[in-house]
Amino acid sequence: MQRTTGSDRSTPEVAVTSGRALTAGILAAFFLYSLAYYWPAYLAPRYRDDYESVSRRPHAICSGSISGRALVLLPATGDDHFRYGSGLIYTDPFLGSRIVYARNLLGEEQCILDKFPTRAIYSFILTTGWESGRLVKLRDRISRQ
Secondary structure, three states: OOOOOHHHHHHHHHHHHHHHHHHHHHHHHHHHHHHHHOHHHHHOOOOOOEEOOEEOHHHHHHHHHOOOOEEEEEEOOHHHOOOOHHHHOOOOOOOOOOEEEEEEOOOOHHHHHHHOOOOEEEEEEEOHHHOOEEEEEHHHHHHOO
16 A cells, blocks of 8 residues: 655645635625625615606606595506506505596597496607606596597
């Protein structure tokens, strides 16, 4: 049996130790990167008031202007094709809330008037950037056509 020297035995141990150190270093780098990049967004979100084009502004305007039960149609065309979700986050799935929001599908106004006879129906006309808007009764808009 051949006897090994200390230098022969240390080579595999050094490789294992350096591999563990390298793995620990990579994991620490990933952790520090996530700590600097991802966690601040969770602790203080950057999109608090306008996350993915969904804003509280339409609901604030509508709830302050409408008394009673109403259906509010939000625009869903052009640059605003995705922003109709701003109202849907406040809509009860069973349509029992005081104000119900829906997408304004152009040409379907009469169908909506027929389906919601007990609610006042408004169209939300917004300004550029959804900073503010105004409400127009839908029945008035149809009678002007």
